[in-house]
Amino acid sequence: MDYGGVVPELASRAHQQNIIPVVHQAMQKAGVTADEIDAVAFTRGPGLLGSLMVGTSFAKGFAMAKNIPLIEVNHLQAHILAHFIDDLKNTYDHPEFPFLALLVSGGNSQIIVVKDHLEMEVIGETIDDAAGEAFDKCAKVMGLPYPGGPIIDRNAKQGNPHAFEFSRPKIQGLDYSFSGLKTSFLYFIRDKVKENPNFVQDNMNDLCASLQYTIVDILMNKVKRAARETGIKQVAIAGGVSANSGLQNALHEAASKYNWKVYVPQLGYSLDNAAMIAITGYFKYLKNEFVGQDTAPFARMTIK
8 A cells, every 4th residue: 555554534535435336336236225224234433433433424324314223333243243144155154152253353353252143252352462463564574565464474375484483472361462573573674684684585485474473373372272261162263364374274273183163254254344244233133232323433442
């Protein structure tokens, strides 16, 4: 991207510019009219406040105009419920309750016990940076464009995951920390480049493989501990980082070793998408969990 990340003001303007044509196109593809819609589900948070305001305002206006109920959706909860999406061509294997969910994205790293579609308990979370931030910030140190996670994943497939050792956090319990890894990686690259200005270019694949191995290992060690402590053997991953091939491979290896049943979302449903908001809205609709026109977006919303 031109700016090395998301610029909140530009993002909200783009949302405002595109939301009406996108909704129109979605209804055309679905073959439905506005009069056939029973409720409007919208993301209340977490996220960038400007963009959330655009979506919330549009949803309120649409619901008021058609006299239909509003359903607020927690973006994080929706990532997990993406595992319950079926489409017109496929019916997928869905987790049974209770299951463990490792939610990993640019802003969140959490371990969650999912007791029901709408009942979830966070038992571990990051105390600083999230795994996705570690990928993107370390990628920037290596001169890679944003978002860096997919590029690191691609390069890692050609590298040696044990070529370099990086700092690992010593955090008690099931919580995560990635700020120390990010800082140690920065200093490691700085020192190596002093010795050899071409160090990053000469070792790009090994650097990406070693970094990815470290992040995935940190994530999986806590998940294994959570599975031991809870006795739950159904484990799902969700969020943008769930698309990472290293994490998926590590999950399947653990499944073979510990007799887990694991779930990985379809690629189209792992990143932010409207379908995960819709499926969450569907489950809330069944329970008549509606909100009023006074509902405001909340940038720092969490899973309760």
